Amino acid sequence: MSNNTDNQTLPSGGRAAHVCLTPALIPLYNVEDYIVVVIDIFRATSSICYGIENGAEAIIPVSQVEECSAYREKGLDYLLAAERDGKVVDGFDFGNSPFSYTVEKVAAKTIVLTTTNGTHALHLSRAAKKIVIGSFLNLTALSTWLKNQDENILLVCAGWKNNFNLEDTLFAGAVIEQLKTDGFELDDAAIAANDLYQLGKHDINDYLKKTSHGERLKKLGIQKDIEFCLQIDITTAIPVLEGERLVKLS
């Protein structure tokens, strides 16, 4: 996609902070010109931030339960996380709930995490200058680091089955809130995400209750997970992709 003049243009001077609303739109960006932040608030990137904060050596994101199982067959000492329909799959260590990513469970471990939307977004962004992971948990640490990088920023919302969702967009808007005073050029999606964040920021949980996805997640009985994932700045670690592994940015 490099040098595709039909793609999202970058400012000739200064830096851009763009928002890619779904993985289906990633081909419209020359990702190699950006640091990419992957966002999957409910619950993959929140759990990843929490796990890395709590000392996990690495987290390996995979798309399918079968890929996750394959790591067991390698005979190595991985923790395997896989869910279907909101329940831990038989034979796996745990699922995607951030409550599984405590110090006691993950310190010094490598976890293989099954996340369809998140892995899809990571895979499509692999040509980026760097890929880091964002969630409300590490919002300010991440935003501060982004401001200091002197690079264009692309916030990639993992969305839901390739389509738009509000929670990932709202988080992108929260990052834009911290970047926008630093002279970043914003695209329409960044402006929209930030405006939606203004509407929701006073009570994000309440704002998201009206969404279809929130309704679906409530039915899965993970309301406590949702509340956990909407906590702001309880971590400072920034997970970064190295090869296939997410590790703590040093």
Next chain:
Amino acid sequence: MSNNTDNQTLPSGGRAAHVCLTPALIPLYNVEDYIVVVIDIFRATSSICYGIENGAEAIIPVSQVEECSAYREKGLDYLLAAERDGKVVDGFDFGNSPFSYTVEKVAAKTIVLTTTNGTHALHLSRAAKKIVIGSFLNLTALSTWLKNQDENILLVCAGWKNNFNLEDTLFAGAVIEQLKTDGFELDDAAIAANDLYQLGKHDINDYLKKTSHGERLKKLGIQKDIEFCLQIDITTAIPVLEGERLVKLS
């Protein structure tokens, strides 16, 4: 894409009003289950609504200037509309400015209109139950008609080069504003579009000035066109696609 269970789900009872934020996301919907509204506020669908209101017999949307020229070679009596970089292409009758679509110019004529984003959206939606054209000009007439159809509604934003733009999304939000009291099930994009409309509705022109696209259009010197396209309810005709021709819905 029919019966693709990964696609946007429809309510088992009642009707849905969904918003497709860019043509790149159309494959995520089973368009044959919807009436599709194509939206390209600056300026294709605004000019189409105005032209059909003013008695144009039909408007034929095409993607490329060359396709438009081909109609001249057919030897038929078409008006040809084509622009590049905001200027009428040499040898064409006029461009995409709505001011060209007055009664004097278009009554009883068939116009071939070059519009890349709009034609792309129409083409990808061709399996829909019906395809109609929306703009602020026919907002209430369109919304009232949609409410009376007993069908699912998909509002397709033509966007900009396959990506998100604020003006088309804001208009989708304005339609949702009129539909939402009628019990339509909304997806996250419809909720977001409607929330953005709440932010912008008091002065849409002012709200859109901060967008990247608004800046681009201002440079093209079409500020008067923009103001024209943001007028609400100055027309009542609803253009509908029949074959390759947009005609007045009877």
